[in-house]
Amino acid sequence: MVRRGHIPQRMCTGCGRRFARSGLVRFTVVEDGDTRIAVLDPGGKAPGRGAYVCPSRRCLERALSRRTLERRLRVERVHPSVDDLFDAVATRAAGGASPGNTRCDTAGES
């Protein structure tokens, strides 16, 4: 099977299916003292270990309730609640889906 224009795919931690990476939300690991915590990675570019979940409430809840996200990232816990996560994911999905989103607009902020 030839894969032209290869699209990087990642497995959803919630449902276990594979999707294009750009269609998933990424979690990354931060250290809070001695505790490792999984947090949402809004830009999807934080260095280090990452895990992906579909931007759907069902998959988020599944990944959290089964602790698959914690196991995959080897963290103590996931930082925000499902509701906060879902808000963030929904916001990102609404705002980040347009192809013309500006990525270079941080220069003037400081």
Ligand SMILES: [Zn+2]
């Ligand atoms: Zn999923």
